[in-house]
Amino acid sequence: MAxxxxxxxxxxxxxxxxxxxxxxxxxxxxxxxxxxxxxxTGYDTFGFCFFQSLIVKADGSMVLLTRSxxxxxxxxxxxxxxxxxxxxxxxxxxxxxxxxxxxxxDLLGARIGVEYDTHGLTARNGRLLxxxxxxxxxxxDASDLVSGLRLLKSEAEIVKVKRAAKLADEALDAALPLxxxxxxxxxxxxxxxxxxxxxGGDYPANEFIIGSGDDALLCRYKAGRRxxxxxxxxxxxxxxxxxxYHAAMMHTVLTGRxxxxxxxxxxxxxEALLACEKAMRPxxxxxxxxxxxxxxxxxxxxxxxxxNACGYSxxxxxxPSWMDPxxxxxxxxxxxxxxxxLFTHMIIMDSETNSAMCLGRTYLTTEAEPLPxxxxxxxxxxx
Numbered sequence: 001m002a003x004x005x006x007x008x009x010x011x012x013x014x015x016x017x018x019x020x021x022x023x024x025x026x027x028x029x030x031x032x033x034x035x036x037x038x039x040x041t042g043y044d045t046f047g048f049c050f051f052q053s054l055i056v057k058a059d060g061s062m063v064l065l066t067r068s069x070x071x072x073x074x075x076x077x078x079x080x081x082x083x084x085x086x087x088x089x090x091x092x093x094x095x096x097x098x099x100x101x102x103x104x105x106d107l108l109g110a111r112i113g114v115e116y117d118t119h120g121l122t123a124r125n126g127r128l129l130x131x132x133x134x135x136x137x138x139x140x141d142a143s144d145l146v147s148g149l150r151l152l153k154s155e156a157e158i159v160k161v162k163r164a165a166k167l168a169d170e171a172l173d174a175a176l177p178l179x180x181x182x183x184x185x186x187x188x189x190x191x192x193x194x195x196x197x198x199x200g201g202d203y204p205a206n207e208f209i210i211g212s213g214d215d216a217l218l219c220r221y222k223a224g225r226r227x228x229x230x231x232x233x234x235x236x237x238x239x240x241x242x243x244x245y246h247a248a249m250m251h252t253v254l255t256g257r258x259x260x261x262x263x264x265x266x267x268x269x270x271e272a273l274l275a276c277e278k279a280m281r282p283x284x285x286x287x288x289x290x291x292x293x294x295x296x297x298x299x300x301x302x303x304x305x306x307x308n309a310c311g312y313s314x315x316x317x318x319x320p321s322w323m324d325p326x327x328x329x330x331x332x333x334x335x336x337x338x339x340x341x342l343f344t345h346m347i348i349m350d351s352e353t354n355s356a357m358c359l360g361r362t363y364l365t366t367e368a369e370p371l372p373x374x375x376x377x378x379x380x381x382x383x
Contacts, residue, residue: 027110043080168196246362259355288336313340341363
């Protein structure tokens, strides 16, 4: 089997989940998030775009319901032994197959948790599921269960994240020589993604963000490429990815002359990032980290140019986003704890002067101050 962790690691994860299920008095858990299945069993696929579910019983036993196209995928990449298929056919309702499977597992009338908050369960499939389960047992939303367990990384996972961070650094190394007047966004993007793949990494869970000129003020990927001009701005957000574990970075790189406004925005962004870094330690919350960012933005008159979140957890993720909960936003009570991998980004978009400035990197939390995982510093990059 093509497993990225040894069996003891998966056993430890299963044991943590079983304890959590017992505390919530759950007889079974229906997992639909691909990252949950990957974390628990190693199952690696993009087949979650179709209906599939991993059933976990209170004793830790597991059954996967999926399509025939993923049968060999599950056998080859996971520790799952019991795999049941639902058949593609006109008018198929796999929720019926799932209900019948739950009945076969003697779960009629049981207390069942469902992982609703995931791209792996579309609204339509969720409705089909609820129709089948409404008279089956006691159903409750358990979307936060596995995601909460995944927040704290094991030593084996931290090794993956550090490898991903190295690949992120190498992607920036590949990009920098190409960022200049006349430089092509297409060549820059190809070099960055190529560096990750050539280093043994994976595709990211969402596209790298690249935009220059007016597009530097966007913080989402968009189609279309342009070439850089003499005095230009290029916003990049990317991630090194290794065995699906992500380590993200973000920079706005300038070509030619540094405007007064760009320097002001960079100075504020750097100050805010360092303030977040200081707050990112046990005893504080995710909301405290956001507040540290917001205070600097307010003090420098940039409140209307900032976003309402300044980062999030990272880990093993699948399309369409590498963002993991929880996020850094106002009032988030989630406590900071050691062994979290957290991405903090300062995104400042001044539409009045058409100036962008972004700065971000991934950290590993410790008992004290967090550890930046990039070897690159926090200097303004001008080419």
